[in-house]
Amino acid sequence: MLVILMDNQLISPQTVCETCLMADQSGKPRWQSGQLRCGHAIRKAAEQQPDQFECQMGFRVADIK
Structure with missing residues (x-):
């Protein structure tokens, strides 16, 4: 499941x-x-952190399994 990380919040990518x-x-x-x-x-x-990416718009996206 993909989520966007913002401060102390998880936000739906949609x-x-x-x-x-x-x-x-x-x-x-x-x-x-x-x-x-x-x-x-x-x-x-x-190592225990989920895979994280930075999108072109500057948001941090994590793949939480």
């Missing part, structure tokens, strides 16, 4: 991505094969 020009046709992040295609990976601080 609330942010639906107005983004980089989103897919359904207003969701461009997610394919475990990678955010509209952003880049961020190095983990600890």
Whole structure:
């Protein structure tokens, strides 16, 4: 499940991505094969952290399993 991290909040990507020009046709992040295609990976601080990415708009996206 993808979430957007903001301060101490988890936000659904649909609330942010639906107005983004980089989103897919359904207003969701461009997610394919475990990678955010509209952003880049961020190095983990600890192994137990979820995979994190920074989108082109500057939001931090996490893949919580």
